[in-house]
Amino acid sequence: MHAATTRPSSRSPRLLTQAPHRLMFFIGASNLLLAMAWWAMWLVDARWQLFGLRQPTPYAGWLHAFVMQYQMLPSFIFGFLLTVFPRWMGLPEIERWRYLPVGLGLIGGQLATLAGAFGFGPGVVVGYWMTLAGWLAGVLTLGPLLLREPGTTWHARACFLGLSLGVLGLLAWGGFLLGEDPRLAFASIKLGTFGLLLPVYFCVAHRMFPFFAGNVVPGYVTWRPLWLLGAVLALCVAHLTLELLHAYALLWLADLPLLVLLLLALWKWWPRGQVPGLLQVVFLGLAWLPLAISLYAFQSIAYSLTGEFLLGRAPAHALxxxxxxxxxxxxxxxxxxxxxxxxxxxxxVAWFTFVAIQFVAAMRIFAEVLPDGPAWQAAAGAGWLVAFAPWVARIGRIYLSPRTDGKPG
Structure with missing residues (x-):
């Protein structure tokens, strides 16, 4: 009976609507491969002119940043938050009709945007409005939960603050599409990085990573001071503000104290002793964060001394x-x-993807300083696809299948 529930014949797209994470993670996995398939093609074509792709409007690099920050990664973020917000707050699970529009907006928005990248005229604008609709459906579903909860869940409020800054970044992108002011595109990209993604990622890490370790590592001491969360978020906003003001020579003023706090968190959270692989990769991934911020700090100090961005986009891609x-x-x-x-x-399969993405990250970082950087960038784009394709195939099959234990969800 147990084996029958996991046969390929039992797979069905209807199962995607049974839980927010099923739908949104399936969409996120699809968006992940679609977004990088286009970008890898673009990088290969920019270096070797194999496909005859034309420069899209907006500029391909800006479009890449928009797709990754506001469509691909948020598909996973909304899937996670729509699942955990009610659990964190002790509220009923979110109803299906509330999260379906989020998924449809993000998958439809990215498909239309990528059609625009390949030359379909109205695609980018149509994709923007669909994406904004999906985002608003998500934010207007999560926001009222903060008012209904019996207590105060600071991690939920911090995540919602990041989502709110994400909406601001989306509005800036819309203003750019309407008026073609590059300053709005710049603001949107920076808001996506240090207003939305980094704060939400760190907030989830602050709440969940010590919890994960405490469940499986004997003697582990959980350390989750709220002052750390507040200080990291404040420094993210400080970095964002300096970037928006183009004060690159002063970014180190925010980045160095942020680096100290992140190293402290990594040291306090790191589990000692025998650690299961599923926990190990969480903290190995976290170790990239202080490394990325150290590159941002070095870039800022070097810029203040030389007036040049010596590392190019290496800090951003380490992040x-x-x-x-x-x-x-x-x-x-x-x-x-x-x-x-x-x-x-x-x-x-997950181990393969995790290890492969370490090499892809290193390749993309060093592409900024190696000879023939565009070739290395294209190789990193192709490497991303090789790394993620088997993992996406596996989790996609899982979301289309019933739970192996027969439970709902």
């Missing part, structure tokens, strides 16, 4: 590919295993 990418694999694998009735272990 995006190294930290966001690694923790994405670790967290989505954990949620997928647990919420599908499977054992909390790190599958071989």
């Amino acid at each position: 995006f590919v190294g930290f966001f990418g690694s923790v994405l694999v670790a967290m989505v694998t954990r949620v997928t295993q647990g919420h599908s009735g499977r054992a909390l272990v790190m599958p071989a």
Whole structure:
């Protein structure tokens, strides 16, 4: 009977609507491959002119940043938050009709945006409005929970603050599409990084990572002071403000104290002794965060001395590919295993993806300083696809299948 529930014949797209994480993670996994397939093609074409792609409007690099920050990664973020917000607050689970529009907006928005990147005229604008609609559906679902909860869940409020800054970034992108003011595109990209993604990622890490370790590591001491969360978020906003003001020579004023706090958190949270693989990858992914911030700090100090960005986009890709990418694999694998009735272990496919993404991150970082950087960038884009494709195939099948333990969800 148990085996019958996991046969391929029992898979159905209808199962995607049974829980927020099923729908949103399936969409996120699809968006992940679609977004990088286009970007890898673009990088290959920019270097070797193999496909004859034309420069899209907006500029391809800005479009890449928008897709990754406001469509691909938020698909996973909303899937996680729509699942955990009610649990954190002791409220009923979110109804299906509330999260379906979120998923439809994000998958439809990205498909239309990528069609625009390939030359379909209205695609980028249509994709923007669909994405904004999906975002508003998510924010207007999560926001009222903060008013209904019996207590005060600071992690939920901090995550919601990040989502609110994400909405502001989306509005800035819309203003750019309407008026073609590049300053709004710049603001949108920076808000996506240090207003939305980094605060939400760190907030989830602050709440969940010590909890994960405390459950499986004997003698582990959980350390989650709220002052740390508040200080890190404040320094993220300080970095964001300096970037918006183009005060690159002063970014180190925010980045150095942020680096100190992140190293402290990594030291206090790091589990000692025998650690299961599924927990190990969480903290290995987290280790990319202080490394990325140290690169930002070095870049700022070097700029103040030389007037040049010596590392180019290396700090951003240490953050995006190294930290966001690694923790994405670790967290989505954990949620997928647990919420599908499977054992909390790190599958071989997930190990392949996690290890491969470390090499991809290093390749993309060093592409900024190696000869023929565009070739290395294209190789990193292709490497991302190779790394993630088997993992996406595995979790996609899981979301289309019933739980192995027969439970709902």
